[in-house]
Amino acid sequence: AVPNRTTTGATRTMPKDLEKVNPEGFGSAMLDSFTIDISHQEMERIIVELELLHKTQPAKWLPIEGIRNMLAEELGYEDEDEFEDALKAPFKVFLANLPHVEVLERQESELQPGLFRDVFRVIPDPPPEECEPQRLECVLSSRPDLWRVLMLHPGASAEIPELEFEIGADHRRRVDSVYNHIGGAIFNLERHVEMLGEDNEQAARERQGIKDMCDELRKVLDMEGGPYTLVVTDPGGLSAFKPPEGVKVTALEQTTQYDRAARALAVAERDKEEDESDESDDESAKLLAAALADMKTGDEADVTPKRDGGVVKKVTKDGEGTERPGKGTEVAVHYVGTLADGTKFDSSVDRGEPIRFTLGVGQVIKGWDLGVASMRKGEKATLTIKPEYGYGDAGAGGVIPGGATLLFDVELVEWKSS
Incomplete structure (x- = not known):
């Protein structure tokens, strides 16, 4: 039997087939087609683990039930029901609502003929050579700006130039609200302060400097003393804001240390x-x-x-x-x-x-x-x-x-x- 794509509980603003989207608009198309709430840290954690699991499995199509059970355990949930309560939907419906995931129903197992399962795959990003490096600039002037969703593609960094502060590049896709991106940076800085060992003059200066920066970042979250600017440097060309209105996008002439060549090499390696x-x-x-x-x-x-x-x-x-x-x-x-x-x-x-x-x-x-x-x-x-x-x-x-x-x-x- 030919498996059918599931549409159970899934309402989308665009076709599921992101592979046909022009690479220049891939990031925006992906973010625009999320029909679930992704503007909080737990959802980012789930998506990151999901993509990592798919990347490390040899099979192209993975069983939905098995991966649901594995994810629930890996993420520390008591059982599968608690995991789906956190998703506010059955896992299959959750997957069907992700723009970069394709779901097929009743796919026959190659290893066990006669066994039919619902399966999924993660749609790959466009090849690095097809993506143009970009710079995104968003002015934070009101609280709604803090609740925009920002997807940082691997290798992208975000800077608040008024504070000379940068959220550094990472090797994973990070999807969260602007508020939580900044709040997460404050959390990491304060943990770094706790780890500073020797109580010498240099450590004391570093500790005070970090505390001062955390205070300034909290002013951004409280919208005190603004407006502020959030500048995303994206060598991979696939980062995006949602909603995108008012975001200035320009070509990035020179990429940073995580450029397309490095990304292409990492994929090959x-x-x-x-x-x-x-x-x-x-x-x-x-x-x-x-x-x-x-x-x-x-x-x-x-x-x-x-x-x-x-x-x-x-x-x-x-x-x-x-x-x-x-x-x-x-x-x-x-x-x-x-x-x-x-x-x-x-x-x-x-x-x-x-x-x-x-x-x-x-x-x-x-x-x-x-x-x-x-x-x-x-x-x-x-x-x-x-x-x-x-x-x-x-x-x-x-x-x-x-x-x-x-x-x-x-x-x-x-x-x-x-």
Whole structure:
């Protein structure tokens, strides 16, 4: 039987087939076609986990019931009913209302003939080479502006120039209200203040500076002293505001460190990483585990499965306990990235917000997946990453040349097994 697309409970303002949308309007079309409330943090969390699950599964079409049960458990719900209560709809209806998800009813299983299930797939983004980098500018002059929904595509950052403050780029799609984007930044900054250790003069100045910035950001949320401007720098070209009225969109002539070349390379690398990460045999894994177990401040180790020197870690501060994050673990990392000549090209420390990603699924360069997986909570280390484990011959963003060896001072802030 030919499976039918479900329309149960789904009302849309545009056709489901985003694959036919011009890449220039893909982000706006996607955001406009959301018919569920996505302007709160729990919905963003669900969408991010859903996309990640689909990305890491080998099958193109996934069973709706099985993924519902897996998501409910991964996200910490008591059972599937509580999960669907949070969605305010059955999971199939929720999926049918997502603009970048296609749902098919009664699809016969290839592995179990005669078994029919409802399935779904995530519609892929347009190829990076078809997307034009863009700059979006939105004036925040009233409370309704704070409740606009902002979708930040992977690699996009948002800045409030009046405060010289930036919400840094991430490797995942972030969908939330402007209010919650800013509120989340305040939360991360205040957590960073709590983590500042030594009570010396420099730490005291940094702590006070962060507290002052949090106070200024709260004024934005209270609409005191405005108007303010929110500027989105989007190398991938797929970010968007909803509603879009009054948002100024211009071409971005020069992209930042997360440009299209880097994104294209990451996509290509992602398809190879799972196989390559399994190439080491049991003996190699045991040797690496033994070497890591004995490491202390000042020690160095090659953390690549092939022991080819592609990623060398030097511990600069011991971590806590003995456990290390594994594949599929969500981690929060602070870092400063420099070239071999000492030129700094990126820093989460400067932004006051750690980067969050999932290990082993291609969200970051390969050298990061390997290096961070070798660390313990609270550990600080310097990762020296050769180009084949970094951005390769393509380079990135005009600031990382092709064939560059990279140095990252990294701190594993926290991690959570999925």
